[in-house]
Amino acid sequence: MSYERSNIKRMTGYASGEQPNQPGIIKLNTNENPYPASPAVAAALADLRVDSLRRYPQPLANDFRRIAAQYHQVGIDNIIATNGGDELLRLVITTFVDVGETIAIAEPSYSLYPVLAEIQGCEVARIDLQDDWSMAADFAARLNATGAKLAFVVNPHAPSGLLTSAERLAEIAQEFTGVLVIDEAYVDFIDPDLHYDAVALTKRFDNVLILRTMSKGYSLAGLRFAYGIAATSLTEPMLYKTRDSYNTDVISQVLATAALSDRAAAAVSWEKVRTERARVKKALENLGFQCADSQSNFLLAQVPSADARYENSELMAREFYQRLKDDGILIRYFDQPRLRDKLRITIGTFDENQQLLQHLESYLRNT
């Protein structure tokens, strides 16, 4: 006897990247920051008293929201704190899209989006990105043609790392008739010289919601804390109606507040990741891989042309992924159209990246 709703019965759940806990594994598969969180976070953790857990947390995480509002130069009511970015994604769907309505996604992108849409019983419209992973000139018109109530775009794009300018996003927000979620999970790794800033769009457009997470830039993936920035017509229904009553816990509120208050420490890690990103890209290209230009903390690398040892590039990519895994290095392989001949590699520390490069070089030499 199955008690599941029929759409839940039909669907397949989200496949998380592997999270092994054996020591010695080099983990370049889930885009975590390879450097530790700020010492201010460690100090706040050490100061936490078990008695602080006796009471419920602040329902809306107001201490955190105040800091986030100051940082982004918006009102506190323009900020919603959530239990990871994934909770915010689920909240926007349940708040703004009815069962049977359509959610549009740029394809390919974060594979959780269609899963969340299916849970809600929504239709998913996939708008293909162009060969260079950019959005076509008629992207917004195509979103509108699907009748979507909500669209997800991730910027910098995952899994390629391509950055779309805020001006281009403004054009899309202007034309799109639904809610545009700009998922900025990887925003902290953008080269500051590019002066990217899409938060201002939330003041110009009441249909734009920006997702930020503490998981990547702030080295707190294990904490589960993120936030959204938007006009109050988007934040308030989630803050006061659809959010779980205590959706973020005492510990995560304290540590996320400490982290966001000490951005300078996190920024040192972002710069190191950028330096390594450039070095690893060049090294991969020297080995014959083709990498998209990434403004994120990962690279999407197309394997070199398959030689006689491999039937085709897809089998070569799959084998490289598996051989790396057997050798204790985890990266991500996506068994989906346009990605089967590519490997997505998170930027690690210098030593981790060297290990990766040395292994790939040895596979290419067939040793």
Ligand SMILES: Cc1ncc(COP(=O)(O)O)c(C=O)c1O
């Ligand atoms: C594109 C994208 N958006 C959102 C998230 C959610 O991150 P979290 O739930 O850790 O905040 C991730 C995590 O990998 C992601 O890759």
